[in-house]
Amino acid sequence: MISASDARAVILGCSGTSLTPEETAFFSEVRPWGFILFKRNIGTPDEVRALTAALRDTVGRPDAPILIDQEGGRVQRMGPPHWPKYPSGRRVGALPLDLARLGARLMAHDLAEVGITVDCAPMLDVPVAxxxxxxxxxxxxxxxxxxIATGRAVAEGLMAGGVLPVIKHMPGHGRATCDSHLALPEVAADRESLAQSDFRPFRALADLPLAMSAHVVFTAIDPERPATLSPTVIREIVRGEIGFDGLLMTDDLSMHALQGPFRARAEAAFTAGIDIVLHCNGRMEEMREIVEAAPLLAGDPARRAQAALARLSTPAPFDVAEARARFEAAWMTVA
Incomplete structure (x- = not known):
């Protein structure tokens, strides 16, 4: 079990391809549970390996999770020339399940080779017209x-490659009519419609170890607060109706869907029932505010964090060249 002295309930980003002295000192002091990388952090494979090792050194935990958004398509932080291009979710969804699983297994190979152990995928959101x-x-x-079927295949492929999946954006971002990076979406669908469509993939994959919340207001459930900050959504829907008992993290607290001081955003998320808050942009002044509100892991969040890490496994032998040739031949033909 993770003890209170081991980790703080926060995942943080950093500013570049290597740590600054200020970042090294800050992370060593606050001991975040994990870290997240973005394109600004990605150099050569050797540089990424050095960065992931340095991040873990700051907290003194060789199993400290390091996350990335590596979906494929528009959202792929590691890409050419050092890593291959991967298809969008839509293209993956058009593939046979064994090939969707294979693509995720290849992606996990890329990530694990440079020390990344968590992928913020698969996206289980169901879009509507x-x-x-x-x-x-x-x-x-x-x-x-x-x-559900493709999401399960992607999650299985990642886990077979030694990388944990994060299902997102719980309990569903598919009906949003604006980009939560820029503004706060409101979804007016009734609860029955949400249960029949939006919540179904998350309910079916609720056994997976990690999930990310949605910065979306569901007016039929809580008209005042986005899911990330809503005790009603987190407790009644995520933990109750969906039945998710894995580790629940926020989407990025620096997104413009949320307003107010960063400490207040983090406090509201924890009050709602979130286990761990996520801050991505690497801005030191914002991170300092967030960690002021982030407790040390204990109780159910610590149990869930430990259970998630226990799902990491050593990959079986894998013919990467053969698998990559087979996968690329398949997905390049999908419109």
Whole structure:
């Protein structure tokens, strides 16, 4: 079990391809549970390996999770020339399940080789007509059952490669009519419609170890607060109706869907029932505010964090060249 002295309930970003002295000192002091990388942090494979090792050194935990958003398509932080291009969720959803699983297994190989152990994928959001393109072709499909099947295959492929999946954005971002990076989406669908479509993929994959919340207001459930900050959504829907008992992290607290001081954002998330808050942009002044509100891991969040890390496994032998040739031949033909 993770003890109170081991980790703080926060995941943080950094500013570049190597740590600054200020970042090294800060991370060593506050001991975040994990870190997240973005394109600004990605240099050569050797540079990424050095960065992931340095991040873990700051907290003194060789198993400290390091996350990345590596979906494929528009959202791929590691890409050419050092890593291959991967297909969008829409293209993955059009593949046979064994090939969707294979693509995720290859992606996990790329990540694990440079010390990344958590991928913020698969996206289980189910888009509808008229929704914002922030989901768009990132979605694995427009039918909940198809999203469930492909989402499961992607998660299995990642885990077979020694990388934990994060299902997102719980309990569903597919109906949002604006980009939560820029503004706060409101979804007016009734609760029955949400249960029949939006919540279904998350309910079906609730056994997976990690999930990310949605910065979306569901007016039929809590008209005042986005899911990330809503005790009603987190407790009644995520933990109750969906039945998710894994580690629940926020989407990025620096997104413009949320307003107010960063400490207040983090406090509201923890009050709502979030286990760990996520801050991505690497801005030191914002991170300092957030960690003021972030407790040390204890109780159920510590149990869930430990259970998630226990799901990491050593990959079985894998013919990467053969698998990559087979996967690329398949997905390049999918429109």
């Amino acid at each position: 008229g929704s914002d393109d922030i989901v768009g072709d990132r979605a694995l499909g427009t039918d909940p059952e198809a999203v």
